[in-house]
Amino acid sequence: MSEEAIRVEGVSYAYGDVKAVDNVSFAVAQGEVLGFLGPNGAGKSTTIKLLTGQMRPQSGEIAILGMDVAKERDKIQGRIGVCFEEKNLYLNLSARENLNFFARLFGIADFDPMPLLRRVGLADRAGDRVKGFSKGMQQRLMVARCLMNTPDILFLDEPTDGLDPVSSQAIRRVIEEESARGAAILLTTHDMDEADKLSDRVAFINDGKIAVLDTPENLKLAHGQRTVRVRIREHGEVREQVVPLDAADTGDQLKAVVGAEGLLTIHTEEATLEAVFISLTGRGLQA
Amino acid sequence: MNAQVSRPAVIWAIIRKDLLEFSRERFFVVITAIGILFYGAAFWLLPSSVDESFTVGIRQTGMDDIFAAAMGGQSAGLAFVQFESVAALEAALGMGGAEPDEPLGIGLAFPDDFLQRVAAGQPSTVRVYVDANVPTELQRAMASFVREIAYALSGNPLPVADPGREVIVLGEDRVGDQVPFREKIRPLFAVLALVIETFALSSLVAAEIQARTVTAVLVSPSRVSDFLAAKGILGTGMAFAQAVLLLLIIGSFANQPLILLCALLLGAVLVTGFGLIAGSAGKDFIETLFYGMAFMIPLMIPAIAVLFPGTSATWVRVLPSYGLVQTVVQASAYNAGWPDVLPHLGTLLAWCLAAFAVGWFVLKRKVETL
Ligand SMILES: Nc1ncnc2c1ncn2[C@@H]1O[C@H](COP(=O)(O)OP(=O)(O)OP(=O)(O)O)[C@@H](O)[C@H]1O
Numbered sequence: 001m002s003e004e005a006i007r008v009e010g011v012s013y014a015y016g017d018v019k020a021v022d023n024v025s026f027a028v029a030q031g032e033v034l035g036f037l038g039p040n041g042a043g044k045s046t047t048i049k050l051l052t053g054q055m056r057p058q059s060g061e062i063a064i065l066g067m068d069v070a071k072e073r074d075k076i077q078g079r080i081g082v083c084f085e086e087k088n089l090y091l092n093l094s095a096r097e098n099l100n101f102f103a104r105l106f107g108i109a110d111f112d113p114m115p116l117l118r119r120v121g122l123a124d125r126a127g128d129r130v131k132g133f134s135k136g137m138q139q140r141l142m143v144a145r146c147l148m149n150t151p152d153i154l155f156l157d158e159p160t161d162g163l164d165p166v167s168s169q170a171i172r173r174v175i176e177e178e179s180a181r182g183a184a185i186l187l188t189t190h191d192m193d194e195a196d197k198l199s200d201r202v203a204f205i206n207d208g209k210i211a212v213l214d215t216p217e218n219l220k221l222a223h224g225q226r227t228v229r230v231r232i233r234e235h236g237e238v239r240e241q242v243v244p245l246d247a248a249d250t251g252d253q254l255k256a257v258v259g260a261e262g263l264l265t266i267h268t269e270e271a272t273l274e275a276v277f278i279s280l281t282g283r284g285l286q287a
Numbered sequence: 288m289n290a291q292v293s294r295p296a297v298i299w300a301i302i303r304k305d306l307l308e309f310s311r312e313r314f315f316v317v318i319t320a321i322g323i324l325f326y327g328a329a330f331w332l333l334p335s336s337v338d339e340s341f342t343v344g345i346r347q348t349g350m351d352d353i354f355a356a357a358m359g360g361q362s363a364g365l366a367f368v369q370f371e372s373v374a375a376l377e378a379a380l381g382m383g384g385a386e387p388d389e390p391l392g393i394g395l396a397f398p399d400d401f402l403q404r405v406a407a408g409q410p411s412t413v414r415v416y417v418d419a420n421v422p423t424e425l426q427r428a429m430a431s432f433v434r435e436i437a438y439a440l441s442g443n444p445l446p447v448a449d450p451g452r453e454v455i456v457l458g459e460d461r462v463g464d465q466v467p468f469r470e471k472i473r474p475l476f477a478v479l480a481l482v483i484e485t486f487a488l489s490s491l492v493a494a495e496i497q498a499r500t501v502t503a504v505l506v507s508p509s510r511v512s513d514f515l516a517a518k519g520i521l522g523t524g525m526a527f528a529q530a531v532l533l534l535l536i537i538g539s540f541a542n543q544p545l546i547l548l549c550a551l552l553l554g555a556v557l558v559t560g561f562g563l564i565a566g567s568a569g570k571d572f573i574e575t576l577f578y579g580m581a582f583m584i585p586l587m588i589p590a591i592a593v594l595f596p597g598t599s600a601t602w603v604r605v606l607p608s609y610g611l612v613q614t615v616v617q618a619s620a621y622n623a624g625w626p627d628v629l630p631h632l633g634t635l636l637a638w639c640l641a642a643f644a645v646g647w648f649v650l651k652r653k654v655e656t657l
């Protein structure tokens with residue numbers, strides 16, 4: 001088996017005139033979690049569709065687990081798990097029936113849906129039709145479904161999008177468990193914090209291109225700024241001042257503000273991925 | 288995990304899942320049941336024998352008195368109309384370019400010298416035009432009518448053994464095997480029942496496209512061909528079962544039951560194929576409805592065409608369901624055997640294969656753009 005879970009070289013895909021993925025290259029190691037970040041329409045979902053064999057790239061090459069997607073699609077699809085952006089469950093079937101059906105497609109003998117449902121906190125709703133599930137419950141079932149074949153690679157397209165903190169947390173825990181098990185994970189999200197916490201490396205994708213790909217640490221060090229934010233009351237008005245922590249005169253500036261009359265609050269601020277993204281692409285994450 | 292998947296297991300899994308879903312779609316179950324009841328009921332309400340009245344057009348010269356006498360005692364069901372010329376008569380029979388509003392069923396054209404020839408004891412030819420719809424008995428009645436005229440004319444019983452008559456059948460010649468209306472409409476019901484299924488069948492695929500579940504199915508070891516095979520088998524089974532049930536209700540398996548079953552099976556495959564194309568092509572309910580209709584209407588035309596006398600136009604003959612309709616009509620109404628229907632079944636099979644090939648292609652394309 002190859003060292004790399006995913007290798008993408010010079011891949012492009014355009015919907016008509018729209019270049020959704022533009023000459024993208026990257027690799028994901030076995031067991032690695034790669035965060036895929038980018039604004040709406042950046043090309044994240046299209047990249048996942050290309051990697052999972054839903055669509056063929058118009059140019060470039062994709063190897064999944066060392067196999068060519070174009071040639072060994074069925075074999076690859078048996079060993080990956082995909083959590084789609086849209087919740088594509090059978091609403092008239094129960095949670096258990098949904099899982100049982102897909103287990104047959106994957107050829108899993110003696111499949112028991114209950115451990116999976118327990119893992120995502122749906123065991124008590126196993127027999128209920130998915131139609132009656134809340135958004136968060138449906139999303140958790142989506143996650144359970146993509147785990148059933150104990151995949152070597154997980155593709156998760158915005159798995160926590162629009163969920164309450166409890167549901168999001170449940171899904172994040174599963175991602176961590178899967179990563180610990182050794183699965184490679186490609187995770188797209190708009191949540192910078194989530195990407196920061198879960199990813200070994202993150203890729204910033206913008207207009208179909210990867211702007212940068214590195215560990216969150218390196219990105220923040222290279223492109224972010226740690227700062228101190230100070231609020232001071234002066235002449236009856238509140239003034240805010242931002243002091244960069246790695247400027248030449250940081251010490252003097254800090255002394256000045258700390259000694260100032262009317263000092264209200266002092267906050268240290270870490271560099272955020274969001275700030276890095278903005279400085280790199282000139283735009284925010286929420287389009 | 289590297290489980291081995293077998294194609295039949297995948298196909299069977301999809302069929303099972305669909306049956307489970309189908310059983311929960313009360314709407315479809317009810318619609319299906321109502322449909323069968325409706326067709327069955329409508330069929331029994333149709334007349335089982337021909338009791339229409341026919342208008343006879345007559346063209347003659349110099350025999351007005353005789354005709355007045357001869358027609359006086361005519362029974363109900365026949366009305367006579369005089370025509371000035373053979374051309375006018377033929378136009379009224381619908382033989383000219385334009386279709387008259389109500390074409391005549393029968394026309395009699397007596398030659399101008401009919402009177403003299405009969406009087407002289409010479410044979411004469413009377414042209415008898417009959418619509419293919421006119422029952423044989425009525426045709427015979429017309430021949431005796433001509434004889435009666437000759438009798439009245441000469442005052443002698445049959446001065447000529449049988450005045451020669453030349454029968455011109457308008458449309459497909461089915462003289463001698465005229466069938467009652469209900470017999471004729473039988474295939475129409477089976478075919479209509481099948482064709483109407485096109486739309487229900489399109490939902491087998493359309494529902495999965497709209498819910499995007501098809502991507503989840505295809506991003507697993509199962510393939511487009513498995514998916515289509517499963518939908519094709521289930522759809523064909525449902526359509527076939529319905530058509531057979533319907534024909535059982537209306538009692539249509541007297542003649543050539545094997546040929547009928549074979550035709551209905553291929554017909555079920557055909558409408559399933561078109562249903563799958565419609566379901567794969569549409570991106571929402573309205574589009575699917577549009578494609579479904581776009582296929583249903585042409586598929587119905589050959590069935591409707593057999594209700595009208597005459598040979599179907601070329602463009603009707605090339606419609607996919609023409610072979611189906613012809614097989615069913617010939618087998619059930621005229622007791623045709625395998626050699627007669629095989630060419631029709633062959634073209635029908637070719638259409639089935641084409642429909643599935645196109646469906647495969649359209650679905651593949653569709654899934655890529657979801
Ligand atoms: N089926 C489609 N047909 C045409 N254009 C498409 C289609 N799907 C995506 N696009 C276009 O391709 C580009 C990339 O879309 P994609 O869905 O990959 O973005 P994304 O990064 O996943 O965005 P989001 O964060 O909103 O999910 C966009 O410009 C989008 O409009």
Ligand SMILES: [Mg+2]
Nearest residue numbers: 044045046085
């Ligand atoms: Mg997306």
